[in-house]
Amino acid sequence: MSMKTSDFFVQRLKEWGVTRIYGYPGDGINGVLGAIQRANKAGDGIEFIQVRHEEMAAFMAVGHAKFTGELGVCLSTGGPGATHLLTGLYDAKMDHAPVLAITGQAETTARGASYQQEMNLDRVFADVANFVQEAASPAQVRHLVDRGVRVAIAQNGVGVVIIPKDVQDEAWQPPQHAHGFTHSGSGYQRPRVIPHENDLQRAAEVLNAGKKVAILIGAGARNAAVEVVQTANLLGAGVAKALLGKDVLPDDAPFVTGSIGLLGTEPSWKLMQECDTLLMIGSGFPWTEFLPPEGKPRAVQIDIDPAMLGLRYPCEVNLHGDAAETLRALLPLLTHKSDRSWQEEIARQVRDWWQLMEQRAMAPAKPVNPQRVVWEMSPLLPDNATVTSDSGSCANWFARDYRVKQGQRASLSGGLACMGAAVPYAIAAKFAAPEKPVVALVGDGAMQMNNMAELITIQKYWQQWQDPRLIICVFNNQDLNQVTWEQRVMEGDPRFEATQQLPDVQYAEFAKSLGLQGIFVDTPEALSGAWQQALQADRPVVLEVKTDPEVAPLPPHITFKQAKAFMASMVKGDRGAVQVLSDTASQLFHKK
Secondary structure (H helix, E strand, O other), rough: OOOHHHHHHHHHHHHOOOOOOOOOOOHHHHHHHHHOOOHHHHHOOOOEEEOOHHHHHHHHHEEEEEHOOOOEEEEEEEEEHHHHHHHHHHHHOOOOEEEEEEEEEEEHHHOOOOOOOOOOOHHHHEEEEOOEEOOOOOOHHHHHHHHHHHHHHOOOEEEEEEEEEEHHHEEOOOOOOOOOOOOOOOOOOOOOOOOOOHHHHHHHHHHHHOOOOOOOOOHHHHHHHHHHHHHHHHHEEEEEEEEOOOOOOOOOOOEEEOHHHHHHHHHHHHHHOOOOEEEOOOOOOOOOHOOOOOOEEEEEEEOHHHHHHHOOEEEEOEEOHHHHHHHHHHHHOOOOOOHHHHHHHHHHHHHHHHHHHHHHHHOOOOOEEEEHHHHHHHOOOOOEEEEEEEEOOOHHHHHHHHOOOOOOOOOOOOOOOOOOOHHHHHHHHHHOOOOOOOEEEEHHHHHHHHHHHHHHHHHHHHHHHOOOOOEEEEEOOOHHHHHHHHHHOOOOOOOOOHHHHOOOHHHHHHHHHOOOOEEEEEEEHHHHHHHHHHHHHOOOEEEEEEEEEOOOOOOOOOOOOHHHHHHHHHOOOOOOOOHHHHHHHHHOOOOO
């Protein structure tokens, strides 16, 4: 029997190193699914993970890319299946994660006829994809796979390959050695990207001249942790972390000030405001109001993507290069600073901050302080754990109260800040490293939106994992809490009950109904024991905590305008105004 085009397609994916695809079936992609099945029977296939929704498949592909550094792959049918992928693919685009999306399409013979599930998918994906193309003939498929994968990996972006139903089932025809055909090949090796020597010298001059050096790192510095520490030690610098770079350096280093921005720490704020020199490494941190005032410090930036250089802050020297390679070339040019007073002051501020965080976490609440949930978790996690977070108010506690250890991994939807990424990220982390424990911190809004369904995916696959520990920690406060606080602080409006109130769902009981373990906590004293119980469980766990929605996830440095708006919203008759004011007054006006 002759090889079908779909069989060649799967074979080519294997040649590119694809070992796992997250997806959901449909008739528009059945030819490819049949080819995966045939390859699996022959012992040379690709693992297919069946999710509950295509959006979750795309998020899992992003999680795979983030936690492994490899290409993540997702698959859907055409029509609605393809459009469901979009949110997760935008997450990949905005967080610079290499992902390949494979979708079906109506038959080529029906294109242009307003056929069932026929869409111009190349146009649909045009904004999100670095490369998108629909196959029109079997001979075209080879270079579509090669180019789609290569562009996604090389540009840390999204590749989309669309294959109509009839093309999938046609006999495979290699491109002819004739006019009108192209002959592509597989394989890609990342180059060594280092700036010119004279640019490195210019950067060194700026950094050596500084007396108060601040370093800001993002996800682009992940493979340069050793070099970042060496640089900080030479320059006597403090290091702040954009949220996607949270796991680049551990939080027990005395010069690491933690996260920056709305979800950041006070030491990071002070580091940026008081420095005279700024070194940005692999970060596209968006909120420039948390960076130093323009023109105050001299600045150097390192980034592998030239489009990110000079984008957030006008730098004196922009270095296009790989973070680790560039720092290795820069280090011999840097002068050791004998004056350590700046770094010592940073270390003192960091110690004070962690003491303050403990005080805030242990403050009474009704019934459980959400900060304490993460504070109690942090010291109990094994050194090889992975932590994911939703993009609700729990991301604040993930950013501030979770103290990352050396060897741990952590991420969330950064640039897109999308609700619902925590559980699919966690599932991808388990498939990528089934021997490691994983924790997902999730708001009840995201659980109700789409993550509860993915507990069924966990139930389907968890017994395949070498280490069964996957903990879904749900912050049940019956409130879309982050938006509530944005209404109060940013807009000066009281909480809008119609948009913010959530149904009270029994998440732990739902987990039990699936055969998973469920733990419910509604007292702060039970938290530590609950975490220990979950970390010793023989199966995945939903740890549901009844948390107080009135604990404010305020910025580390709240402006007078924001404080005034917040107070105004309380005066307008916000629910629980007295409790809110009492609980947050110390955070608004605390002085050390």
